[in-house]
Amino acid sequence: MKPLRILVVEDNAVIGMLLSLTLKAMGHEVCAVETTEDGAVATALRCSPDLLIVDMTLGHGSGASAVATILQTRHIPHILMSGAPVQADGQRRVVLRKPFVEAELAQAIERAVRASTGA
Incomplete structure (x- = not known):
């Protein structure tokens, strides 16, 4: 997989930093x-990421509201993260349950990118 420009949206500073370091070690640019929510929307417009990873x-x-707003301007593959179980709402989306390991993160990234291309 080619390196991606990724916007991370996470309000826990430690998790945000660790996720950023992990993504960089995987070869991606954060x-x-x-x-x-407001910061995520503004930054997505400014930095044009290839992927969103959003709590x-x-x-x-709300991270989910931020993604909905961002998707109104252009389609960006995205992963929603949650520490709680997520109810299926009929939408086809990639959800990464916290805590996770690097292999699960890599699989989620592949699924999100693949889903955005319709593959």
């Missing part, structure tokens, strides 16, 4: 780590 529940706003 264009930013945002902690709020569903943020201290200020």
Whole structure:
């Protein structure tokens, strides 16, 4: 898989930093780590990421709402992260359950990119 520009949206500073370091070690570029819904939307417009990795529940706003807003401007493959079980809502989306290991992260990235191309 080619290296991707990834926007991480995670309000827990330690998780955001560890995820960023893991992604960089996997060969990807992290264009930013945002902690709020508004910050995620603004940064997605500014840095044009190839992939979003977004915590569903943020201290200020909603990760799911941020993704919905971003997708109104252009389609970007995305992964939603959650520490809680996620109910199926009929949408085809990639959800990564926290805590996860690098292999699960790599699989989620592949699924998100593949789903965005319709493969």
